[in-house]
Amino acid sequence: MSSKDFVDLGSGQRINRRDAIRLMAAAGITLSASSVFAQQGQASSMLRIGAYANPTSLDPAASNSSSDNVYFSILYDSLVSLDEESLLPQPGLAKSFRFVDPTTLVMNLVEGVKFQDGTSLDAEAVKFNLERYRDDPASSRRSDLARVKAVDVTSEYEVKLTLDEPDPSVVLFLGGRTGCMVSPKALKEAGGRVDRTPVGVGPWKLVSWADGDRLIFEASTGYWQADLPRSKNLEAIIIADSSARFRALQSGQIDMALQLSSRQLPLLEKNPELVTLSGPSLFVYHFYMNNSRGAMKDPRVRRALSLAIDRDAFVRATMQGGAEPTTQYYPKGHWAYVPALDEAPSYDPQKAKELLAEAGYPDGLELDFRGYSDQESVQRQEVLMNLFNQVGIRGKFTNAPLAEAISKFFGEEKAGDLLLSALPGQPDPLMAYTMIYDEASFYNAGRVAPPAAAAKGMQESRLTQNQDERAAALAQVAVAAIEDGLSIPLAIRFDIIGLSKNVSGFERHLLGTHRFQDVAVSA
Amino acid sequence: MAANKRLKLFWNRLLQAAPVIVLASLAIFFLMKLLPGDVAITLAGEDISEERLGEIRHMHGLDRPLLYQYASWAWAAMNGDLSKSLLTGQDVGVLIASVYPNTLFIAGYAVLLTILIGVPLGIAAAATAGSAIDRFVSVVSSAGVAVPNFWIGMLLVAAFALERPWFPATGFVSPFTDIRMAIVCATLPAIALSSTGIAEVARQLRTALVEILSTQYVRTLHAKGLSPQAILWKHGLRNTGVTLITIISLIINRTIAMTVVIEYVFAIPGLGSALINATMARDYNIVQGIMLVLVLTVIFINLLSDILCSMIDPRVN
Numbered sequence: 001m002s003s004k005d006f007v008d009l010g011s012g013q014r015i016n017r018r019d020a021i022r023l024m025a026a027a028g029i030t031l032s033a034s035s036v037f038a039q040q041g042q043a044s045s046m047l048r049i050g051a052y053a054n055p056t057s058l059d060p061a062a063s064n065s066s067s068d069n070v071y072f073s074i075l076y077d078s079l080v081s082l083d084e085e086s087l088l089p090q091p092g093l094a095k096s097f098r099f100v101d102p103t104t105l106v107m108n109l110v111e112g113v114k115f116q117d118g119t120s121l122d123a124e125a126v127k128f129n130l131e132r133y134r135d136d137p138a139s140s141r142r143s144d145l146a147r148v149k150a151v152d153v154t155s156e157y158e159v160k161l162t163l164d165e166p167d168p169s170v171v172l173f174l175g176g177r178t179g180c181m182v183s184p185k186a187l188k189e190a191g192g193r194v195d196r197t198p199v200g201v202g203p204w205k206l207v208s209w210a211d212g213d214r215l216i217f218e219a220s221t222g223y224w225q226a227d228l229p230r231s232k233n234l235e236a237i238i239i240a241d242s243s244a245r246f247r248a249l250q251s252g253q254i255d256m257a258l259q260l261s262s263r264q265l266p267l268l269e270k271n272p273e274l275v276t277l278s279g280p281s282l283f284v285y286h287f288y289m290n291n292s293r294g295a296m297k298d299p300r301v302r303r304a305l306s307l308a309i310d311r312d313a314f315v316r317a318t319m320q321g322g323a324e325p326t327t328q329y330y331p332k333g334h335w336a337y338v339p340a341l342d343e344a345p346s347y348d349p350q351k352a353k354e355l356l357a358e359a360g361y362p363d364g365l366e367l368d369f370r371g372y373s374d375q376e377s378v379q380r381q382e383v384l385m386n387l388f389n390q391v392g393i394r395g396k397f398t399n400a401p402l403a404e405a406i407s408k409f410f411g412e413e414k415a416g417d418l419l420l421s422a423l424p425g426q427p428d429p430l431m432a433y434t435m436i437y438d439e440a441s442f443y444n445a446g447r448v449a450p451p452a453a454a455a456k457g458m459q460e461s462r463l464t465q466n467q468d469e470r471a472a473a474l475a476q477v478a479v480a481a482i483e484d485g486l487s488i489p490l491a492i493r494f495d496i497i498g499l500s501k502n503v504s505g506f507e508r509h510l511l512g513t514h515r516f517q518d519v520a521v522s523a
Numbered sequence: 524m525a526a527n528k529r530l531k532l533f534w535n536r537l538l539q540a541a542p543v544i545v546l547a548s549l550a551i552f553f554l555m556k557l558l559p560g561d562v563a564i565t566l567a568g569e570d571i572s573e574e575r576l577g578e579i580r581h582m583h584g585l586d587r588p589l590l591y592q593y594a595s596w597a598w599a600a601m602n603g604d605l606s607k608s609l610l611t612g613q614d615v616g617v618l619i620a621s622v623y624p625n626t627l628f629i630a631g632y633a634v635l636l637t638i639l640i641g642v643p644l645g646i647a648a649a650a651t652a653g654s655a656i657d658r659f660v661s662v663v664s665s666a667g668v669a670v671p672n673f674w675i676g677m678l679l680v681a682a683f684a685l686e687r688p689w690f691p692a693t694g695f696v697s698p699f700t701d702i703r704m705a706i707v708c709a710t711l712p713a714i715a716l717s718s719t720g721i722a723e724v725a726r727q728l729r730t731a732l733v734e735i736l737s738t739q740y741v742r743t744l745h746a747k748g749l750s751p752q753a754i755l756w757k758h759g760l761r762n763t764g765v766t767l768i769t770i771i772s773l774i775i776n777r778t779i780a781m782t783v784v785i786e787y788v789f790a791i792p793g794l795g796s797a798l799i800n801a802t803m804a805r806d807y808n809i810v811q812g813i814m815l816v817l818v819l820t821v822i823f824i825n826l827l828s829d830i831l832c833s834m835i836d837p838r839v840n
Contacts, residue, residue: 056611137578210621211797237790240787244790253693403562442572
């Protein structure tokens, strides 16, 4: 071998040319393989979400639809954060909050947080926002803060809320839209509303919004939670039809598809490229009742209606595994869940017939049912009517589109004995029970006062901040509601989300206000 | 002289359009108001009470007399202001301007496919009347009319977007942003939309051509020794010009209407999906604005069709 067959490594060391070439090739392979694996391990900078509705507004005060919540969790952070499973309040922009007495709530803010326009989130900004939610005539959140008498700035980062009567729900309201902080400077510059020019302290800020098509967001600079969001860019693509949304996920056009239908569940689970996240939400199918009409005035008739329903069969027949049967409004895991209600029998057609006979209807009776006209609602109505017929309850469903059906049942006309509908989630059970059972509530069609036990439970839950005591008081309401037949919960719908297998870091939120700052897509 | 007659035709049609627009807008307005359902309930969201509903109705002028509401809207529309969405507060004119081009692009693509495929099929069927080709075109025409185009759309997605990812399953790209991607995204929806039009054009053109080719003067042309191809192209097709333009103008109007369902299946942000959402939510201002634009579109297309027909066949004047 000649000297040119060797490569000099310096310090008198050398290797022959063939070995050098082999070493270099091996190094090249290793480097390129590691770069491929590095690329696989690296997060893509773009997260694409399939959303199900165009926003009505990106201003939390002006928005009138719960479908806007997905956009608020992208743009805004709220004073209080709600635990994903239990919905118990946790620190958010308010690093601590406590009731110093039953009508005084003090919050201490995280210091140094800035809005996306560079202005400070301080106690004055919080006061501005809360007073706006409470007082602005166009605000859809006024009733959330109706009991807040005053909002005072006690120091640069401390706010005191004085209530005119005890209301522990206020803390939970501050975990929703009412706690979303909007830049006062942006509001003033925009003439009091930021429907299309939102400025919050959330992980992303809005870049563009093409109506009915998509919203594009980019990471907020200087976000107060370090190293977040993991995805620098986020695109919310609006696909109203759940089948079209699923197809977009299958074809890789989106990384996540929110609120899929139970019909897609079998297809999702069979697809090895997709991951399914499915679990109870706070969306509950139920009957509203008008307890001031005819036979509906009798609690035995109302109880019979509930006992006539085989909820297991109803869910199997109509929801394809996308719901669970229930006789209450909160699923297991929620702090207000009542185990005793699930242990008691909910289906007893014999007992239903006996109650009807006691109430003076031994041969059954005819009722006026109301419902919605979409295909899935009609399917649910058919199953339920079949179950009612088996105990002698007869009738037919008169259907209409949602806005019309609600207007007729709850509005001036007060048409119908029962309305098959659904209750979207409320973070605090007291909010939900007040909405359905309170005598003055729009959704109490008959304007009938709830029974004493329920009224007592609602009042007691208002007077204490102790979570266990509140749970016990609200349990009384749930039990009284079933025994008296104030409404008929049927099934808790599952929140079904499809993800590409490349997505990591996402956790479902019971309230549906999913957070995306920990989510990344590997390339 | 012919140009003067066409100008007179144009002004006549325009004058006839004015009462049509007024009547159509009145009909739309009152039909929407007759629909049960209270938009104030949608606007109130979760914060609902009788007091709040009253406030909302007053805020949006919904408690005013109906004729007053119509007159306000009509006056503003004549001045170019189509008002704002009741639900989102967005300017209706801006909304329409952002979504209508998408609908027109898809509809235009579908009409182009209709002409490029339907016309040759009709000619082939007429030229070979009674043959296997004619029968094949007849079967295709019947299927095209009978099969719902949204179902064809879903089959196309399954075959060419999911099984073989040649086209996107959903979505739309504006031609002003990226013309190549716009065409790719619009291809499956346009094919689905064009199915009915292709069937109709082929069938109607075939019938018109066969009728013309069986007339006495065509027999005379044959007797004089003119070739069948020359008879078909120079005499047959020219005489079907008015029929073809009329059919295509009807297909354009119908295609724009049919985009409603296709936009939903393919998640295309167009006029149709905006109209469906607004109707369900009782957003009167958007519905009225969109319907006015559609009425104006139909009038314009019919006017254009009349002018083209008069250019081809002076007898139309």
